[in-house]
Amino acid sequence: GAGVSQSPSNKVTEKGKDVELRCDPISGHTALYWYRQSLGQGLEFLIYFQGNSAPDKSGLPSDRFSAERTGGSVSTLTIQRTQQEDSAVYLCAVQPGSGPGELFFGEGSRLTVL
Amino acid sequence: AQSVTQPDIHITVSEGASLELRCNYSYGATPYLFWYVQSPGQGLQLLLKYFSGDTLVQGIKGFEAEFKRSQSSFNLRKPSVHWSDAAEYFCAVLPYNNNDMRFGAGTRLTVK
Numbered sequence: 001g002a003g004v005s006q007s008p009s010n011k012v013t014e015k016g017k018d019v020e021l022r023c024d025p026i027s028g029h030t031a032l033y034w035y036r037q038s039l040g041q042g043l044e045f046l047i048y049f050q051g052n053s054a055p056d057k058s059g060l061p062s063d064r065f066s067a068e069r070t071g072g073s074v075s076t077l078t079i080q081r082t083q084q085e086d087s088a089v090y091l092c093a094v095q096p097g098s099g100p101g102e103l104f105f106g107e108g109s110r111l112t113v114l
Numbered sequence: 115a116q117s118v119t120q121p122d123i124h125i126t127v128s129e130g131a132s133l134e135l136r137c138n139y140s141y142g143a144t145p146y147l148f149w150y151v152q153s154p155g156q157g158l159q160l161l162l163k164y165f166s167g168d169t170l171v172q173g174i175k176g177f178e179a180e181f182k183r184s185q186s187s188f189n190l191r192k193p194s195v196h197w198s199d200a201a202e203y204f205c206a207v208l209p210y211n212n213n214d215m216r217f218g219a220g221t222r223l224t225v226k
Contacts, residue, residue: 004157031213033213033215035217041219042118042120042204042216042217042218042219042220043158043204043206043217044217045214045215045216048213048214050213056212056213056214058214059214091157091158093158100146100165100208102148102160102163103158103160103215104157104160105150105157105158105159106157107155107156107157108157
């Protein structure tokens with residue numbers, strides 16, 4: 001999607017390994033979200049960053065999940081000791097500030113845990 | 115509990131036919147309301163949004179949606195569907211008082 005680049009686009013890993021997913025938004029977007037999209041499910045909110053405020057981590061499903069955002073721009077979602085149920089598409093979205101909740105999404109990182 | 119529901123998992127319509135995709139929400143106060151579309155292999159794109167005011171909102175690609183407070187609904191409509199409209203459609207709600215944007219499970223549209 002315009003303004004948000006995610007990498008890798010596809011990741012296959014073995015159960016128990018750690019993975020890092022990257023979101024690289026165009027600078028200037030102060031708000032950044034991570035969502036998870038599982039097959040047949042809607043988008044599940046994971047975490048939200050807004051400027052220098054403490055992130056809203058209320059959606060992280062377990063302590064194996066963590067995320068950080070460096071310099072108010074690039075964000076990394078880390079999943080430790082991956083499980084098969086972590087297989088999903090992980091979407092990053094940014095809010096350009098033109099209105100509450102109007103998000104621009106990246107094309108996602110598809111994670112497959114074998 | 116706060117939730118957003120899209121009752122139809124999959125809908126098939128003929129090209130040129132009208133379309134209505136349903137969305138219901140359960141929140142204490144009317145949230146901000148959105149419809150997004152996800153075309154195959156692409157990211158989600160905002161179709162339209164409702165914040166306040168006129169309950170019939172127009173979006174891109176000829177879509178519109180109507181907010182009905184009494185029914186807690188925000189259904190998406192299009193008078194005449196094109197083959198290029200085949201995609202997954204997501205209804206989303208954002209409460210006024212937090213950042214937790216909730217998405218429905220999506221409705222997959224097939225155009226025959």
